[in-house]
Amino acid sequence: MDILAGLNPAQKEAVEAINGPVLILAGPGSGKTRVITHRVAYLIKVTGISPRRIMAVTFTNKAAREMEERLEKLASASVQNITLGTFHAICARILRTDGPAMGIDKKFVIYDDDDQIALIKRSLQDLALDPKQFAPRALQSVISNAKSQMLAPGDLGGKSYFEEVTRRVYERYERLLGDSSALDFDDLLMKTVLLFKQNHDVLDKYQSRYMHIQVDEFQDTNLVQYELVKLLAGKYRNICVVGDPDQSIYSWRAADIRNILNFEKDFPDAKVILLEQNYRSTQLILDAATNVISANRQRKPKGLWTKNEKGEGPYVIETYSEEEEAQWVVNEIDRLVRSGVVKSGDCAVMFRTNAQSRVLEEAFIRYGMAYRLVAGTRFYERREVKDIIAYLRLIQNPNDSVSLMRVINVPQRGIGERSLDELTRWAKDQGVNEYRALQLIADAGDDLPFSPRTVKALAGFAAMLQNLIEKSQELDTVKLFDLVIDKTGYKQYVTGLVDGDERWENIMELRGVAQDFKDMAPEEGLTALLESVALVADVDALPEKTETVTLITLHQAKGLEFPVVFIIGMEEGILPHYKSIDDPAQLEEERRLCYVGITRAKQKVYLVRAFRRHLMGSSNVNKPSRFLEDIPSNLITRGGVIGKEDEWATTYKVSMNEPKQSKELPEFKAGDHVVHEQLGEGVVVSYRRTKNDAEVAVAFDGAGIKRFLLSFAKIEKK
DNA sequence: CGCAAGTACCTTTTT
DNA sequence: GGTACTTGCG
Numbered sequence: 001m002d003i004l005a006g007l008n009p010a011q012k013e014a015v016e017a018i019n020g021p022v023l024i025l026a027g028p029g030s031g032k033t034r035v036i037t038h039r040v041a042y043l044i045k046v047t048g049i050s051p052r053r054i055m056a057v058t059f060t061n062k063a064a065r066e067m068e069e070r071l072e073k074l075a076s077a078s079v080q081n082i083t084l085g086t087f088h089a090i091c092a093r094i095l096r097t098d099g100p101a102m103g104i105d106k107k108f109v110i111y112d113d114d115d116q117i118a119l120i121k122r123s124l125q126d127l128a129l130d131p132k133q134f135a136p137r138a139l140q141s142v143i144s145n146a147k148s149q150m151l152a153p154g155d156l157g158g159k160s161y162f163e164e165v166t167r168r169v170y171e172r173y174e175r176l177l178g179d180s181s182a183l184d185f186d187d188l189l190m191k192t193v194l195l196f197k198q199n200h201d202v203l204d205k206y207q208s209r210y211m212h213i214q215v216d217e218f219q220d221t222n223l224v225q226y227e228l229v230k231l232l233a234g235k236y237r238n239i240c241v242v243g244d245p246d247q248s249i250y251s252w253r254a255a256d257i258r259n260i261l262n263f264e265k266d267f268p269d270a271k272v273i274l275l276e277q278n279y280r281s282t283q284l285i286l287d288a289a290t291n292v293i294s295a296n297r298q299r300k301p302k303g304l305w306t307k308n309e310k311g312e313g314p315y316v317i318e319t320y321s322e323e324e325e326a327q328w329v330v331n332e333i334d335r336l337v338r339s340g341v342v343k344s345g346d347c348a349v350m351f352r353t354n355a356q357s358r359v360l361e362e363a364f365i366r367y368g369m370a371y372r373l374v375a376g377t378r379f380y381e382r383r384e385v386k387d388i389i390a391y392l393r394l395i396q397n398p399n400d401s402v403s404l405m406r407v408i409n410v411p412q413r414g415i416g417e418r419s420l421d422e423l424t425r426w427a428k429d430q431g432v433n434e435y436r437a438l439q440l441i442a443d444a445g446d447d448l449p450f451s452p453r454t455v456k457a458l459a460g461f462a463a464m465l466q467n468l469i470e471k472s473q474e475l476d477t478v479k480l481f482d483l484v485i486d487k488t489g490y491k492q493y494v495t496g497l498v499d500g501d502e503r504w505e506n507i508m509e510l511r512g513v514a515q516d517f518k519d520m521a522p523e524e525g526l527t528a529l530l531e532s533v534a535l536v537a538d539v540d541a542l543p544e545k546t547e548t549v550t551l552i553t554l555h556q557a558k559g560l561e562f563p564v565v566f567i568i569g570m571e572e573g574i575l576p577h578y579k580s581i582d583d584p585a586q587l588e589e590e591r592r593l594c595y596v597g598i599t600r601a602k603q604k605v606y607l608v609r610a611f612r613r614h615l616m617g618s619s620n621v622n623k624p625s626r627f628l629e630d631i632p633s634n635l636i637t638r639g640g641v642i643g644k645e646d647e648w649a650t651t652y653k654v655s656m657n658e659p660k661q662s663k664e665l666p667e668f669k670a671g672d673h674v675v676h677e678q679l680g681e682g683v684v685v686s687y688r689r690t691k692n693d694a695e696v697a698v699a700f701d702g703a704g705i706k707r708f709l710l711s712f713a714k715i716e717k718k
Numbered sequence: 719c720g721c722a723a724g725t726a727c728c729t730t731t732t733t
Numbered sequence: 734g735g736t737a738c739t740t741g742c743g
Contacts, residue, residue: 353729
């Protein structure tokens, strides 16, 4: 039984406890993923359970991918028969198959955040409400929260005027979703639960199939998700949930730690297994993390321990500004790499908010150090990508009015704002959706509130769409893709835009995604393509080990580990985030976020803060994060807890600018041939003196144009 | 109707 | 500091 080899007693117990409910509480670095994958492998290989009777649910696509890879190594061929995916993906599949039993259009589209906002704005418009007074974002969040708790519009009380408005918007929004044959993210979960509750045959089908169910990151599940799991496990009760309440960082998305407590209530016979041995971090890092998290009051203490060496405690670093913070990080990574301690791929820089990555990126670019930013501007959020997807969605489901309104005039077809308003109003009067209205207009001819020119434009669009729909019956996804960018005129349109080349490249990248579905039957291929696009937000299915530094948000870092971790912005207002400071519960979540960050580190962790930072234009002086004070000074390897702002000069500090001024900087001019230490030969494109430095842009053969600060870059004339 | 310039607005984390 | 929305002009 080599599947159990190398596991510690607690891990072994967790793998072997396959009968009945199990709750695994797993500390960071305790081999959680290992346990889950080994459990599944054990089920298949040792007890001979058919893979198709196993479901493994994860919270993110990344986690699903990782589990799949690991399982492939352990249990090879049988893996593809396991139902493995995110809650949303699994539910989408169930609804695609059995949704029609409760009146869900088989061809439903999945609306993401942006689509939801568009539809909420439409709802406000329909109800003659002012979007300035009722922020669409806020409404979206309230509606989403309601759905996460299975609340229908009618369940929202009319306690205040705002609630009353929310109820009305929610109602209208649901109506519009239905008219568009669309489901939003929350619907995928909620409707599946409703389907199971309303249709016993369907529930029985799934209950009977799934003999074993595993749920990862259980602390991040919301009420609907837990409900779903309970229903699915209703027959065999072989349910295993794995989580760590200390790493619950998604309560803002309605994740509910109470699910862990309720699990023990709902399954009183549940076996509870603690994984407390940490295999990841040095003792001092683990101690520091434990001290940080222990300050939370709403938690059960845990006995995390490790056999690892004592190692180094956290480094606490203070810099003057956020620019220096970024520069310092880059310098330190460079120093570590040069001294041979680590490779740059071993380093990760983590931050609370995406906005912090900009300054960081600039420093990396200036220095000429390679990095990868995990999901910066997300690929699927780019305008041109969304436009093409909207066309594809329309082909699959022309009722999708958000997509229709999005692209009806992109590229411009002479259908302006006024015509669109009129179209919406007319469709509403006729009691049909926009697509149907277009068809009616194309057929009607006279007697319409549109100018002949507009009628022609609208009819033209309808005819084009109709044609694409017909062609889609026989073309594979790639051929259809090419036809779309050709017939819609998008190709010509996009190449004429200012960043035409870049946008075109993005479209070609999307075409690459379409290629994955090329061999499927036409309709299925399109459905599968759209589903993967809707549910897999990160296009970077990059392998974990890369040769470059990783820049990542603390949230995204959960589940990962790196030898060297930098957490920047260790300041009041950033971490903890200023929006969370007033609310004790939210503050505890910020602390957990900090804990997640520290526990990612194996060897070294740097807690970096800037004395002065620009926020929304103006410059602020921030206090050190309160979380730094939770780390006893004897654990800190360098730096110490930094004092109040006026003591800045007396505390440990790092400053890079001072001695540089006197140094003679080499001068270049455009056209000079130069050599860069890492990037090789290149030609100077521009040269510009700044206050104490000079900025030079160099075009390299392989690497394109890079910009450097001369005081840092190692460039010489050839 | 389309485009350009100007204005007001807002900033957390993601399936 | 960036973007989404508005205004004004051709």
